[in-house]
Amino acid sequence: MTRGSCLCGAVRFEVSGKTTEIGMCHCSKCRKVSGVASNAVLIVGRDGLAWLSGEDQIAKFEMADGWGPWRCAVCGSPVPKLHPDRGAWWVPAGLLDSDPGVRIAGHIFVDSKAPWDEIAGSARRHREGFESERLK
Ligand SMILES: [Zn+2]
Numbered sequence: 001m002t003r004g005s006c007l008c009g010a011v012r013f014e015v016s017g018k019t020t021e022i023g024m025c026h027c028s029k030c031r032k033v034s035g036v037a038s039n040a041v042l043i044v045g046r047d048g049l050a051w052l053s054g055e056d057q058i059a060k061f062e063m064a065d066g067w068g069p070w071r072c073a074v075c076g077s078p079v080p081k082l083h084p085d086r087g088a089w090w091v092p093a094g095l096l097d098s099d100p101g102v103r104i105a106g107h108i109f110v111d112s113k114a115p116w117d118e119i120a121g122s123a124r125r126h127r128e129g130f131e132s133e134r135l136k
C-alpha cells in the first residue's frame with residue numbers, strides 16, 4: 001500500500017493495486033507540464049487507486065486530444081489522472097510518500113528530449129513510447 005499527496009496536502013490518494021515500473025518521459029509536453037527534463041510516471045489499474053481527500057480540488061486541463069495534466073487547484077502539483085483510453089491511472093511518481101517498490105524501467109521519447117537533458121543510469125532508452133520498442 002503506497003500513499004501519495006500533493007505539495008500542500010489537499011489532494012491525497014492511496015495505491016493498492018499493482019503498478020508498472022516507472023517510466024521517464026522526455027517529450028516536450030511532459031517538459032511543459034513539469035518544468036523539468038522528464039516526467040516520472042507509473043501506471044496503476046483503474047481499480048487500484050482511491051482518493052483519500054481533495055478529489056473536489058482537482059483542476060483538469062486537457063488539450064483537444066485529451067492529453068493534459070490534472071492538478072491540485074490549491075498548490076498546482078500534478079495529481080493522478082485517469083487515462084481516457086486505457087482505463088488506468090497515470091500517477092506522477094514524485095507524489096508518492098513511500099517507496100513504491102518499483103524502479104525506473106526506461107526512458108521514453110528520448111528523440112525529443114531537451115538539448116540540455118543528460119540521461120543517466122542504465123535503464124533502457126526508447127526513441128518514442130514503450131510500444132515502439134525502438135531503442136536508442
Ligand atoms: Zn495541493
Ligand SMILES: [Zn+2]
Pocket residue numbers: 025026027028029030031039109
Ligand atoms: Zn511525455
